[in-house]
Amino acid sequence: MNIGEAAARSGVPAKTIRYYEDIGLIGRPARAENGYRDFSGTDVHTLRFIARARGLGFSVREVGELLSLYHDHSRASAAVKAVAEQAINRIDTKIGELQSMRSTLSDLAERCHGDQRPDCPILDDLAGS
Amino acid sequence: MNIGEAAARSGVPAKTIRYYEDIGLIGRPARAENGYRDFSGTDVHTLRFIARARGLGFSVREVGELLSLYHDHSRASAAVKAVAEQAINRIDTKIGELQSMRSTLSDLAERCHGDQRPDCPILDDLAGS
DNA sequence: ATGAAGGTTCCGGCGACGGGAAGGTCAAGG
DNA sequence: CCTTGACCTTCCCGTCGCCGGAACCTTCAT
Numbered sequence: 080m081n082i083g084e085a086a087a088r089s090g091v092p093a094k095t096i097r098y099y100e101d102i103g104l105i106g107r108p109a110r111a112e113n114g115y116r117d118f119s120g121t122d123v124h125t126l127r128f129i130a131r132a133r134g135l136g137f138s139v140r141e142v143g144e145l146l147s148l149y150h151d152h153s154r155a156s157a158a159v160k161a162v163a164e165q166a167i168n169r170i171d172t173k174i175g176e177l178q179s180m181r182s183t184l185s186d187l188a189e190r191c192h193g194d195q196r197p198d199c200p201i202l203d204d205l206a207g208s
Numbered sequence: 209m210n211i212g213e214a215a216a217r218s219g220v221p222a223k224t225i226r227y228y229e230d231i232g233l234i235g236r237p238a239r240a241e242n243g244y245r246d247f248s249g250t251d252v253h254t255l256r257f258i259a260r261a262r263g264l265g266f267s268v269r270e271v272g273e274l275l276s277l278y279h280d281h282s283r284a285s286a287a288v289k290a291v292a293e294q295a296i297n298r299i300d301t302k303i304g305e306l307q308s309m310r311s312t313l314s315d316l317a318e319r320c321h322g323d324q325r326p327d328c329p330i331l332d333d334l335a336g337s
Numbered sequence: 338a339t340g341a342a343g344g345t346t347c348c349g350g351c352g353a354c355g356g357g358a359a360g361g362t363c364a365a366g367g
Numbered sequence: 368c369c370t371t372g373a374c375c376t377t378c379c380c381g382t383c384g385c386c387g388g389a390a391c392c393t394t395c396a397t
Binding site: 210211212222226242243244245 | 342343344345346
């Protein structure tokens with residue numbers, strides 16, 4: 080199948096599929112006589128795997144690790160779990176940062192009248208007054 | 209003062225200060241006779257403002273808006289609050305996405321033995337089995 | 338005199354793509 | 368038969384917010 084159909088079936092945009100090929104995340108797909116990429120069902124399966132993993136927050140590099148772990152049927156599940164826990168830690172860190180920002184911001188926003196008057200604790204805080 | 213001291217006093221790296229100048233977030237600072245940038249206390253104050261705002265999660269573009277609102281003493285606090293609420297909404301959206309990922313990931317990780325055996329629900333899920 | 342520690346500009350790279358140009362290909366319709 | 372439009376191809380540039388490094392200049396201490 081052509082890249083458009085592979086994109087539709089996998090949920091990965093055609094541009095992104097080419098990009099994944101470029102960076103070596105996926106192997107080079109077969110080519111038809113006209114030079115078009117010719118994707119197999121297996122290729123689409125791999126793309127779906129990637130799409131799901133990306134959706135769960137794994138980086139492209141981690142997805143590469145997961146893919147090779149997936150193809151290595153003798154690997155230990157501990158290796159996979161380690162990658163997942165790394166991702167969880169990264170996410171937790173990020174959530175913490177965001178919650179801290181959110182908390183400060185909403186404090187400031189609550190104290191700001193939000194009307195026509197110019198005085199504003201948000202700017203005052205940013206200015207360090 | 210030179211860029212290095214301005215960086216130390218504001219917490220904004222010298223490279224970043226030059227970048228902010230490039231993109232027009234800050235005005236062009238004065239230049240000494242030797243061609244070095246010559247920062248004033250006001251410049252450092254502005255840089256600190258920027259550093260704080262960035263730390264709260266405002267985008268550089270938003271920081272630009274906040275700076276011009278800060279300098280416009282006749283603006284309504286509502287305008288500032290709007291920018292802040294926009295940032296809060298963006299942060300909330302992001303937190304929601306991350307929490308959803310985190311939840312799925314930790315479910316999967318819990319169900320994964322994480323030992324020498326190869327069977328792993330994480331990969332099974334990604335493979336869509 | 339020399340070397341270190343600043344400063345300057347400019348160029349390139351990161352991650353993970355997306356947009357769009359310039360051109361080849363293919364099936365359907367007038 | 369020809370055209371139209373929807374695909375496909377490669378290529379390069381832009382995004383966001385910087386950071387690293389090259390090549391060069393200035394200043395200061397030894």
